[in-house]
Amino acid sequence: MELEKVLEQHFGYTSFRPGQKEVIEQIVNGKDVIALLPTGMGKSLCYQLPGYIFNKPVLIISPLLSLMQDQVDQIKQLKEKRVVALNSFLNASQKKGxxxxxxxxxxxxxxxxxxxxxxVQQKLISMELSLIVVDEAHCISQWGFDFRPDYLRIGEVTAKGNRPPILALSATATNKVLGDIEFYLKMNNPYTFIHSVDRPNIHIGRKMFQNREEKLDWILEHVIETEGPGIIYTQSRSKTESISERLLQMGISTAAYHGGKDPLDRQFIQQQFIDGSLEWIVATNAFGMGVHKQNVRQIIHESIPSNVANYMQEIGRAGRDGRDALAMLLFADGDDEFAKFVGMDDFPNEVHVDLYIEYRRKDELPSTMIQNGEISETAYRVLDYWMHQFHPNEVKQQLYAMKNDKMKAVEEVLQLIQTKSCMREKLVHYFGQTLMEKPSNCCECCGLEYKDIIRKREQSDYKEPTVSWRRRLENILLGFS
Structure with missing residues (x-):
C-alpha cells in the first residue's frame, strides 16, 4: 500500500514530515516502535494513519484529561466521528455505555x-485492537516512579492475549528512559527512531540573582517590557497565584494554573491561553502537556526544574511556529535546595514502609495510613506499588535509590546553570546526542542578544482573537466539536 495515497486521502498532505513514514512503515509491518519526535513534528499522525490502514480500533494511553480532550477535538475536526475519550468526564451511565x-x-x-x-480490561481483551499507543511515553519513567505508579503497570495489561504492535511516543528521552519504556511496556525488540532534540529557534538564556525578591522584580519588569505570549514556571502553587496577581495589577492578562485548581477551571484557563484571551500563564509543571499553541514566544523558569528532561519538555512548548523564542532559566541562592525539598516533600520513606508492615500485621488495611494523616495519598500510591513488587527491605533500598536519583537530577540542572560552556550543547549531550550546528544567538554562554530575539511590548503585534474560548470549550466537553 502506498502510504502517501492514504496520507492525502485522509489528511490532505502529499508528503510526510521527517520520521513519520519510517515509523508508520514499521508499525504496518507489525513491529513495536519507540519514536522520539520533537513537539510540532506530527507525532499523532504516526497512529492516526495506521488507524485507517488497519481499520480496527487503536488504543491510545494518554496522561492528562486536557491532552485527551484536545486530541479528540483535533481528530473530530478531521471529520472522524468514531473517536472517544474514556475518562472521568463521563458519568457512570456514559462510562458503562x-x-x-x-x-x-x-x-x-x-x-x-x-x-x-x-x-475495561475485560472489554479490551474481547476486542481485536490494531495498535496500542503510549503517548508522552517518558511519563513511564518520570511519573511512574514518582506519583503515578500505574504507568509501570501498563505492560502487565497490554501483554494479555495476542497483543498488536505497541507505539511509544515522546519528544525527549534519555537512554535510561528509553530502557524504562522498553522494559515496562514489555516491548519486543522495538524499532527506535530518534530525531534531534535540538530546537534551533529556541534561544537559551539564564540569569543569576542574590535573592528571590530580586528575581521577582526582574520577572515583573521583563514581562511588562517584552512581548508574549509566555509561560512562567514555578514549583510552588502559592507562587503561581502571587506572581499572576502582581502581573494582573500591572495590566497584564494572566492567570495562575496548578493541580489544586478545579479541573474545569484548568480547562477554561488553558483554552483562554490557547485562544489568546490570556497573554501569560504562571504555572507549576502541571501545565503545558498537550497545549497546542503555536506562537508562545517566551518560557521563564522562576524556579529551577526538578530535572533536565522536564526542563527540555517545558521549553519545547515555545516557538512551535518556527519563529524565534526565548527560554529564560533564573536562579537565586538556595533554589537548588528548595528544589530538592519539593522533590522529596510528597515521597514515601523507610518509616512508611514499617508502618505499612505494622498495619498488615494487625490485619488492617495499610491505606488507613492516609485517613490517619500518616502519609499523603500520592506517597501511598508509590509505596503500595513497591510493597507489591519487593520484600520490605528491598522496598527501602528502592526508595533510597529513587531519593538519590532525585537529588542527582537537581544537581544536573545546577550544572546547566553553572556551566561556562555552551548550554545548548550540554542539553543535547544530556540526551545522548551531538549538536551538529549552533544557531546565531545560541545561548547565554555563546553571547545572547535578547533584543534580537524578543521584541519590546509596544512593537508586539499580539492581538486578542474574537473566537469565544468558552463556547468552544463547552462544545468540546459536550461532544459537539
Whole structure:
C-alpha cells in the first residue's frame, strides 16, 4: 500500500514530515516502535494513519484529561466521528455505555488508571485492537516512579492475549528512559527512531540573582517590557497565584494554573491561553502537556526544574511556529535546595514502609495510613506499588535509590546553570546526542542578544482573537466539536 495515497486521502498532505513514514512503515509491518519526535513534528499522525490502514480500533494511553480532550477535538475536526475519550468526564451511565460499545470506535483514548479497571480490561481483551499507543511515553519513567505508579503497570495489561504492535511516543528521552519504556511496556525488540532534540529557534538564556525578591522584580519588569505570549514556571502553587496577581495589577492578562485548581477551571484557563484571551500563564509543571499553541514566544523558569528532561519538555512548548523564542532559566541562592525539598516533600520513606508492615500485621488495611494523616495519598500510591513488587527491605533500598536519583537530577540542572560552556550543547549531550550546528544567538554562554530575539511590548503585534474560548470549550466537553 502506498502510504502517501492514504496520507492525502485522509489528511490532505502529499508528503510526510521527517520520521513519520519510517515509523508508520514499521508499525504496518507489525513491529513495536519507540519514536522520539520533537513537539510540532506530527507525532499523532504516526497512529492516526495506521488507524485507517488497519481499520480496527487503536488504543491510545494518554496522561492528562486536557491532552485527551484536545486530541479528540483535533481528530473530530478531521471529520472522524468514531473517536472517544474514556475518562472521568463521563458519568457512570456514559462510562458503562462507552465501554459496552468500545469496539465500534476507531480511536480510543484512555488514562493508565482507567486502563487498569477490571471492566475495561475485560472489554479490551474481547476486542481485536490494531495498535496500542503510549503517548508522552517518558511519563513511564518520570511519573511512574514518582506519583503515578500505574504507568509501570501498563505492560502487565497490554501483554494479555495476542497483543498488536505497541507505539511509544515522546519528544525527549534519555537512554535510561528509553530502557524504562522498553522494559515496562514489555516491548519486543522495538524499532527506535530518534530525531534531534535540538530546537534551533529556541534561544537559551539564564540569569543569576542574590535573592528571590530580586528575581521577582526582574520577572515583573521583563514581562511588562517584552512581548508574549509566555509561560512562567514555578514549583510552588502559592507562587503561581502571587506572581499572576502582581502581573494582573500591572495590566497584564494572566492567570495562575496548578493541580489544586478545579479541573474545569484548568480547562477554561488553558483554552483562554490557547485562544489568546490570556497573554501569560504562571504555572507549576502541571501545565503545558498537550497545549497546542503555536506562537508562545517566551518560557521563564522562576524556579529551577526538578530535572533536565522536564526542563527540555517545558521549553519545547515555545516557538512551535518556527519563529524565534526565548527560554529564560533564573536562579537565586538556595533554589537548588528548595528544589530538592519539593522533590522529596510528597515521597514515601523507610518509616512508611514499617508502618505499612505494622498495619498488615494487625490485619488492617495499610491505606488507613492516609485517613490517619500518616502519609499523603500520592506517597501511598508509590509505596503500595513497591510493597507489591519487593520484600520490605528491598522496598527501602528502592526508595533510597529513587531519593538519590532525585537529588542527582537537581544537581544536573545546577550544572546547566553553572556551566561556562555552551548550554545548548550540554542539553543535547544530556540526551545522548551531538549538536551538529549552533544557531546565531545560541545561548547565554555563546553571547545572547535578547533584543534580537524578543521584541519590546509596544512593537508586539499580539492581538486578542474574537473566537469565544468558552463556547468552544463547552462544545468540546459536550461532544459537539
Amino acid at each position: 462507552t465501554i459496552q460499545h468500545l469496539h465500534q470506535y476507531r480511536f480510543i483514548f484512555i488514562s493508565p488508571e482507567m486502563l487498569l479497571q477490571q471492566q
